[in-house]
Amino acid sequence: MLNRPAHGGNRVWAAQLAQCAPHELLDFSASINPLGPPQSAIAALQDSISDLCHYPDPDYTALRQVLGAHHQIDPDWILPGNGAAELLTWAAWDLAQLDCTVLLTPAFSDYFRALRLWNAQVLTASMLYDSQSLRYVHPDGQAGILLNNPHNPTGQSWCCVEFYELLDRYELIVIDEAFMEFTGSEGERHNSFIAELCSGSYEHVIVLRSLTKFYSLPGLRLGYAVGHPDRLRRWQAMRDPWSVNSLAAQVGEVMINDHAFAQATWDWLTPARTQLEQSLAQFPALTPRPSAANFLLVKTQSSAPLLQAELLQHDRILIRDCLSFPELGEDYFRVAVRTAADNQRLLDALSQIPSLQG
Numbered sequence: 001m002l003n004r005p006a007h008g009g010n011r012v013w014a015a016q017l018a019q020c021a022p023h024e025l026l027d028f029s030a031s032i033n034p035l036g037p038p039q040s041a042i043a044a045l046q047d048s049i050s051d052l053c054h055y056p057d058p059d060y061t062a063l064r065q066v067l068g069a070h071h072q073i074d075p076d077w078i079l080p081g082n083g084a085a086e087l088l089t090w091a092a093w094d095l096a097q098l099d100c101t102v103l104l105t106p107a108f109s110d111y112f113r114a115l116r117l118w119n120a121q122v123l124t125a126s127m128l129y130d131s132q133s134l135r136y137v138h139p140d141g142q143a144g145i146l147l148n149n150p151h152n153p154t155g156q157s158w159c160c161v162e163f164y165e166l167l168d169r170y171e172l173i174v175i176d177e178a179f180m181e182f183t184g185s186e187g188e189r190h191n192s193f194i195a196e197l198c199s200g201s202y203e204h205v206i207v208l209r210s211l212t213k214f215y216s217l218p219g220l221r222l223g224y225a226v227g228h229p230d231r232l233r234r235w236q237a238m239r240d241p242w243s244v245n246s247l248a249a250q251v252g253e254v255m256i257n258d259h260a261f262a263q264a265t266w267d268w269l270t271p272a273r274t275q276l277e278q279s280l281a282q283f284p285a286l287t288p289r290p291s292a293a294n295f296l297l298v299k300t301q302s303s304a305p306l307l308q309a310e311l312l313q314h315d316r317i318l319i320r321d322c323l324s325f326p327e328l329g330e331d332y333f334r335v336a337v338r339t340a341a342d343n344q345r346l347l348d349a350l351s352q353i354p355s356l357q358g
């Protein structure tokens with residue numbers, strides 16, 4: 001038997017429980033845009049196959065230029081990575097040089113992976129019942145903080161001005177904006193710290209972005225860090241050369257300008273999320289939390305791992321249990337927002353489970 005996964009989207013593990021092939025599962029556990037990948041990305045992928053016989057440009061000049069134009073920032077402030085996960089490893093290295101790192105919990109399990117790797121001292125602060133908890137933490141010594149906006153798994157978002165007060169208190173502030181694109185152009189303007197970071201030339205702030213969720217390419221692996229050029233040059237010198245493959249780099253150059261795909265995603269997400277949230281709230285045993293992202297965290301009076309097993313075995317539907325978030329345990333599950341038809345399949349399956357009916 002395979003180990004219970006710490007991340008969503010582990011279809012091999014789930015297919016074994018459901019006794020089916022991985023492609024037969026309906027996956028609500030990984031928060032991936034169901035409209036993608038965009039056609040523009042598939043076309044770029046096909047075009048880039050002929051370049052596989054060459055090494056990628058080690059400086060990713062073209063990709064950094066496209067990303068710089070997208071954010072209206074200097075490309076020297078951008079470093080592409082093999083998913084946000086790779087860049088998190090280097091951000092964690094920098095955090096580990098400080099006396100401690102503050103982490104709001106529940107926290108994405110990869111934060112612990114990356115911080116533990118470099119023996120960072122971690123100080124956790126619960127935000128489950130108090131979204132303002134970042135105000136109350138006063139660590140001793142030189143401290144860093146690792147934040148996630150919008151936050152996985154709660155779906156909470158912060159306006160970027162709320163981070164201003166952290167600028168004087170922390171030696172290093174890392175903001176993981178892996179799900180920021182889902183908040184739309186308005187959300188980006190209010191919530192993302194990228195524009196502030198570059199206009200203020202802050203040397204001690206890093207923003208991490210993922211391109212795998214919004215563009216539905218988690219298998220391709222692509223993300224980027226925005227930070228001071230000196231820091232990014234240091235990371236580039238430390239890490240493996242060519243950590244972004246040429247397919248991912250060339251797809252990234254094209255799809256970031258696919259405005260029609262982005263608009264279609266925003267047009268789909270807002271009503272689909274509201275509808276799913278309201279329908280889940282109809283179950284007496286379930287309480288979904290409002291979310292700014294493309295997933296919902298749901299409190300359940302019925303054990304989440306048991307629900308997960310039941311949905312897998314009867315319906316081949318995979319939801320995300322929250323056992324990898326120790327503060328949540330069996331009382332919560334997380335579901336991605338999918339298409340209206342997929343969401344309805346989930347709701348129909350949940351309506352067959354007696355323990356959810358109150």
Ligand SMILES: Cc1ncc(COP(=O)(O)O)c(C=O)c1O
Pocket residue numbers: 082083084085086108148152176178209210211212213218221222223
């Ligand atoms: C909060 C958060 N940050 C970063 C990542 C990693 O994203 P990527 O696929 O770009 O490595 C994930 C993936 O689940 C995530 O949930």
